[in-house]
Amino acid sequence: MTEQSFPLAAAVAPLSRQELRELVRSQLKALLDQENFQGAKALLVPVQPADIAEAIEGLPEAMQAIAFRLLSKDEAIAVYENLDSSVQQTLIEDFKRQDVKDIVDKMSPDDRARLFEELPAKVVRRLLADLSPEEREATALLLGYRAGTAGRIMTPEYVRLRENWTQAQALDHIRNRAAISETVYYLFVTDEARRLTGILSLRQLVMGESEQTIGEIMTREVVSVQTDMDQEEVAQLIQRYDFLAVPVVDTEQRLVGIITVDDVIDVLEEEATEDIYTLGGVQSGGDNYFQTNLLAVARKRVVWLSVLLVTNTATTWVIRSQEAILEQVVVLAAFIPLLIDSGGNVGAQSSTVVIRGINTSDLDMKRAFNVIQREAIAGAFLGIMLGALVTVWAYLLQGSWEVSIIVGLSLVAISILASTAGAALPLLFSVLGFDPALMSAPFITTIVDVLGVLIYLNLARHILALNS
Structure with a gap:
């Protein structure tokens, strides 16, 4: 994303971010309804691009293009990069050809590549043809990498230095490149073949002596990622080392781009959203x-x-x-929903923590047995606590200690079963190469429902037979 900033006006400074967004959205719609375009334009001047984008997304589709046209060119580029892809596509269809060319040409290459992923191939070809040669080359480079990899989300806009440059030469070069670089806080050093040889921060550079060379200041032990590394692994690496950016190299160790922390935040949100949707059986x-x-x-x-x-x-x-057995003791049927729902909830809790552990690499297969054992014990504790509670509750409802004990003991067994299944199935599917979040939910539900009812009714038959 480009480093843009539009300060808030003093009049709205006391408002919280949420209150500001609601205010902008409601007032913008009201002004556009009244066709007060000058008022709407003035309203948007002090607002951050991300907040303007959210306000535009909340407008009726017919108003979105009108609101967007009120922005200055620089604001429009920053706001467009923050819009949801569906709104970006709608605006592209509404814009004149030259409007589209100007906005897309000024976008960051990584944001432009992300937009092109969502557009029809015919539109992408037209837009690529309208780009300047430099931007077309940068975009084609990113689109050449597989989606979801470091190569696709990187940006080729970075500051590259040489080892034999002095501190003064480097600072002059940074001043010339700063406006078109994604970040200047991390500086990357390459040789004549563009192979990555070192890295230094802007702080290291300005604290050096003017006659010192970059080779004397830089750090040679560089953490980098390959172009084909999965974007989620890149995000985890940046998170682990608290980087602001990480260099991306090809198979010959040539520097081809960088990935910045703002792009990683987008990746983490995207991956977390995908996991949550998948866990609920929803394909986004x-x-x-x-x-x-x-x-x-x-x-x-x-x-x-x-x-x-x-x-x-x-x-x-x-x-x-x-x-x-149900005809013999009809009241047993009344507790079936309680037992299978409780078991389902216990299983869902276990599967959630295990799936999260797999996704964050906190859990590896070497510890699989220990994890399953731990969750089974946790299920036993939960079952005992819930079983004692439901035994008393069942007695108060039905007045039969026999039925109450059956329900309580069944809940203990079902909780152990559900916790074990909830921990074991995600690990099993992960080993088999399936998505544990997508595959686990239906199987856990089936196991808990079928075996839970089977345990409950067979336990009831045996206890009732002993007491008859």
């Missing part, structure tokens, strides 16, 4: 879920719901096979 497809067509939303959600619908027929089969 990378789009903003709340701006996706409702029919498309239904298609994405129906898949796993259909799987769960089919697998839950096994629970129906188990209940039908145990009709005799």
Whole structure:
């Protein structure tokens, strides 16, 4: 992203960020409804680009292009980079050809590549043809790498120095490159073949002597990433070392770009959103879920719901096979939803912590057995506590200690089963190469439902037989 800043006006400074966003959104819509375009333009002047983008996204589609045209050229570029991809596409369709060319040409290469990923191929070809030769080359470089890798999210806009330059020469070069570089806080040193040989921070540079060479100041032990490294691994690396940026090199160790912390934040948010959607059986497809067509939303959600619908027929089969005990003690049926729902919740908790551990690399397969054992013990503790509570509650509801004990003991067994399944299945699917978040949910639900009901009704048969 480009380093742009538009200070807030003193009149709105006391407001919180959330209050400011709501104020801008509501007042902008009101002014556009009144066709008070000068007032709307004045309203947006002191507001940060990210907040303007959010306000535009909250407008009716017919107003979005009108609001965007009120911005100055520099503001428009910064705001456009912050817009959701669906709104970016809508604006492209509404703009004149020259408007599009000016905005897209001034975007950061990494933001431009991210936009082109979302656009139809025909539109991308037209926009690429309109770019300046330098920007076309930079964009084509990024689009040549596989989506989701370091090469796709890097930017080629960085400051590159030579070892034999003096501090004074380096500072002059930085002044000339600062306006078109993503960041000047990290400076990268290469040889004549563009191979990465060192790195230094702006602080190291300005604290050096004017006649010192870069080779004397720089750090030669450089942490870098390959162009084909997964973007999530890059994000974890930057997070681990608290970097502001990390250099990206090709197979010959030539410096081809850098990835900055603001891009990593976007990656972390994207990956976390994907994991959460997947855990709920919702396929986002990378789009903003709340701006996706409702029919498309239904298609994405129906898949796993259909799987769960089919697998839950096994629970129906188990209940039908145990009709005799249910006819003998009808009240047992009343507690089936309580038991399988409690088991499902326990299993979901275990799977959530395990899946999160896998995604953050806090959990490796060498510790898999210990993790499963730990969750099984935790399930036993939970079962004992919940079982004692539900035993008393069941007695107060039905007045039968026999039924109450059956319900309580069943909940202990189901909690152990659910915790074990919730920990084991994500690990198993991860080893098999499947997405643990996507695959675990339906299987955990099925296991807890089917085996939980089976345990409950068989336990009831044995206890009732002993007391008859």
